[in-house]
Amino acid sequence: MIDSADMPISAQDARRFKSGQRIHDAGAEGPAWRVSSGVVRFHLIDESGSEPLFAGLAVGGEIVGVEALLFGRYSYRATALTDCELSPWPGGATTERDSLLHALTLAEHRAARVVALRSGQAIERIRRLIRLLLPQASAVARAELPPLRDIAEITALTAETVSRTLSGLRRQKVIEPEQPRCGRGHKSCLVALDLLAAA
Amino acid sequence: MIDSADMPISAQDARRFKSGQRIHDAGAEGPAWRVSSGVVRFHLIDESGSEPLFAGLAVGGEIVGVEALLFGRYSYRATALTDCELSPWPGGATTERDSLLHALTLAEHRAARVVALRSGQAIERIRRLIRLLLPQASAVARAELPPLRDIAEITALTAETVSRTLSGLRRQKVIEPEQPRCGRGHKSCLVALDLLAAA
DNA sequence: CGAGCGATTGAACCAGGTCAAACGGGGTGG
DNA sequence: CCACCCCGTTTGACCTGGTTCAATCGCTCG
Incomplete structure (x- = not known):
């Protein structure tokens, strides 16, 4: 009311x-x-x-x-x-x-x-997770990623592997840096969906 | 009726x-x-x-x-x-x-x-799956395992790895052979729970 | 400024994947 | 009844993607 x-x-x-x-x-x-x-x-x-x-x-x-x-x-x-x-x-x-x-x-x-989220190679898992985190649908979207250790836990990888994989995606311009390194407040990089469709 | x-x-x-x-x-x-x-x-x-x-x-x-x-x-x-x-x-x-x-x-x-079922080492995954397949509770139990390729699919391993892992468990007397090799009708080895508790 | 925490990067290692060959039992056809 | 084939399993050798260990960086907060 x-x-x-x-x-x-x-x-x-x-x-x-x-x-x-x-x-x-x-x-x-x-x-x-x-x-x-x-x-x-x-x-x-x-x-x-x-x-x-x-x-x-x-x-x-x-x-x-x-x-x-x-x-x-x-x-x-x-x-x-x-x-x-x-x-x-x-x-x-x-x-x-x-x-x-x-x-x-x-x-x-x-x-x-x-x-x-636990099937296939590291890069596929992470792409799937990113997709899940993006606001539905929209072809180009942005989202803030959780801390690497959380991504690692969900995908059954290690934080190091996640870091390396994300670096790769950044290099390929699939995702954008925007906050490449982080301190205490855990905020990670933002993402552009564009190429993510090819998962 | x-x-x-x-x-x-x-x-x-x-x-x-x-x-x-x-x-x-x-x-x-x-x-x-x-x-x-x-x-x-x-x-x-x-x-x-x-x-x-x-x-x-x-x-x-x-x-x-x-x-x-x-x-x-x-x-x-x-x-x-x-x-x-x-x-x-x-x-x-x-x-x-x-x-x-x-x-x-x-x-x-x-x-x-x-x-x-997709967390941890191969042997832990397979032990967990076997536990799931066993009739609940009972400390010592038996069950027939599905074809290796099915176990592999569920645990995100390969059939070869599953085979090797089961061989290991058989060697350690955690499970019993009972039908070590198989033909067309997919029936695999039977299992004794005993040691399985230490998963 | 310094401490603390997460991210990054490098190097060595290994669990499991991949490829390939052989095995064995049941089913089928002769 | 036997020979053969099919298919799942087993085993070996090799390779690799990911882990592990460790050092460094950067940001934020105290």
């Missing part, structure tokens, strides 16, 4: 997270969320105290944290891979049944997506 | 598929299914005519082919990785809402599972 004029439906209590920010932690309580934009990354917290394992990605439209609706607690840690916006789910006006089925359909694609 | 005496609830029209058998094809019409036992493998049929790409696995309890409920057609090809049993979904007595939420929760784990 109050401020929902130009927002997507039922986004009144949307929450925004900046790249790298924690969304929820494994074992914590909270609602399920619908991703309205951006990319969310999941971690499986290993019981044996070792560091969290990459466990998946969710993109716009998908639901995260459903298990909390059934069991009361999240199973995974979720962090924002890119800046993103989430709203509590289910929410608003959609028919619940269709909403659920749609969510389930999207969830089926999640596995295929991460598989693709 | 004829043969449903000792079957699980709502499994009247369960269908059994033998390892390697096609369950449904991308673009075909049909119901969604619930996997009651066994492991189902998905393929994404590449539009450009190349061979199908591995796109995920579903295990007991999960729902496959939901997209057909919304769009009328399957998005993936599904084949039986192990002998398995499916029944049309939704079916029977469960509260539909809970059933959907549960399905959605399981779907969230699918991505984590395939990621794990």
Whole structure:
């Protein structure tokens, strides 16, 4: 009612997270969320105290944290891979049944997506990930890349390999430097899609 | 009514598929299914005519082919990785809402599972896959492995590497030979779990 | 300015890929 | 019944893409 004029439906209590920010932690309580934009990354917290394992990605439209609706607690840690916006789910006006089925359909694609990000040579994996990070569709687009160690974790490569691969892409003018080196605030180079189609 | 005496609830029209058998094809019409036992493998049929790409696995309890409920057609090809049993979904007595939420929760784990199968060294991947193929829980268990090329595809290795790795495991008595070499009917070696815990 | 952290770059190494050959069992046809 | 073929598996030799280890750079923040 109050401020929902130009927002997507039922986004009144949307929450925004900046790249790298924690969304929820494994074992914590909270609602399920619908991703309205951006990319969310999941971690499986290993019981044996070792560091969290990459466990998946969710993109716009998908639901995260459903298990909390059934069991009361999240199973995974979720962090924002890119800046993103989430709203509590289910929410608003959609028919619940269709909403659920749609969510389930999207969830089926999640596995295929991460598989693709770990298939083929380093350069193919990274191109696919960059594509995923770009705002959909548009033939030429820009996006800010996450820290190399995150890219490495998702693609099952090392940060060094990612760096070398990105350098190659930069040399071929597939992506633009724009911030070649980084300091504390993790921001990496921007990307131009152009040639990326040939993945 | 004829043969449903000792079957699980709502499994009247369960269908059994033998390892390697096609369950449904991308673009075909049909119901969604619930996997009651066994492991189902998905393929994404590449539009450009190349061979199908591995796109995920579903295990007991999960729902496959939901997209057909919304769009009328399957998005993936599904084949039986192990002998398995499916029944049309939704079916029977469960509260539909809970059933959907549960399905959605399981779907969230699918991505984590395939990621794990493509993480770490060859031997770890294969151990994880074997674990997945074994009937749950039981400390010592047996299962028949799929053809090496299937294992290779799932773990993002080559059939040669899989063969060498399995030979190693056989040498270490982690798995048992039982059918070391194979002919036309693809049946591979059987497995004993015992040492598999140390994955 | 100095510390800290991520990115970059180089050099050596190795796990796994690639190519090729041989094997073995089941199925098929004679 | 036997010979042959097909196909998945096994094994070897070699090669390479990516990892590992380590040094350096650059930016940001204190």
